[in-house]
Amino acid sequence: SQQGEEDPQALSIQEGENATMNCSYKTSINNLQWYRQNSGRGLVHLILIRSNEREKHSGRLRVTLDTSKKSSSLLITASRAADTASYFCATAPNAGGTSYGKLTFGQGTILTVHP
Amino acid sequence: DADVTQTPRNRITKTGKRIMLECSQTKGHDRMYWYRQDPGLGLRLIYYSFDVKDINKGEISDGYSVSRQAQAKFSLSLESAIPNQTALYFCATSDPTGWNEQFFGPGTRLTVL
Numbered sequence: 066s067q068q069g070e071e072d073p074q075a076l077s078i079q080e081g082e083n084a085t086m087n088c089s090y091k092t093s094i095n096n097l098q099w100y101r102q103n104s105g106r107g108l109v110h111l112i113l114i115r116s117n118e119r120e121k122h123s124g125r126l127r128v129t130l131d132t133s134k135k136s137s138s139l140l141i142t143a144s145r146a147a148d149t150a151s152y153f154c155a156t157a158p159n160a161g162g163t164s165y166g167k168l169t170f171g172q173g174t175i176l177t178v179h180p
Numbered sequence: 181d182a183d184v185t186q187t188p189r190n191r192i193t194k195t196g197k198r199i200m201l202e203c204s205q206t207k208g209h210d211r212m213y214w215y216r217q218d219p220g221l222g223l224r225l226i227y228y229s230f231d232v233k234d235i236n237k238g239e240i241s242d243g244y245s246v247s248r249q250a251q252a253k254f255s256l257s258l259e260s261a262i263p264n265q266t267a268l269y270f271c272a273t274s275d276p277t278g279w280n281e282q283f284f285g286p287g288t289r290l291t292v293l
Binding site for chain 2: 096098105167
């Protein structure tokens, strides 16, 4: 199975509500990143959290990381219709070994925000 | 202007044809990647290159080949396209001095009939 698994697969909310997406992974990481993809377009980097960090904020985004549980969550506060997109987590492994320098992506959460 | 460009953006081809997808970047990054995305799935890594002389297979390299012509250019070829290679293909770059944040092109939608 994939390194990053996301939950839920799809989320539908009303504008103004908060959206929470979760990501679990299996192996130790250097950092975890969240990306956004509008329908059929390229992914855009949103936020990165390093393995020694527990929480990070960027505008309306809040990311948490629990390395003991190998999980992360992305919270989007006061959602807008323009936040409608797919959101992916991606893990970067620790330095060394054949996986270094690569990201492993989860399957994504499809977020729909209704006006 | 876009930092990572891909050509063509859309391509329809027939089984058995040779196809080349091209990627160019102006970010000055050494690392480049090719991914494919299928409906409902995340991105899967096909090939990656950490510099012009370094080419590595990803998790799904069978049926694909790549060429790193210059730091700025990384091409993906399907030697003999088959229908299950119908997918959205993305090129990405990253800076080895950073935290491996990746920058994506707009994608190429490939349909193999």
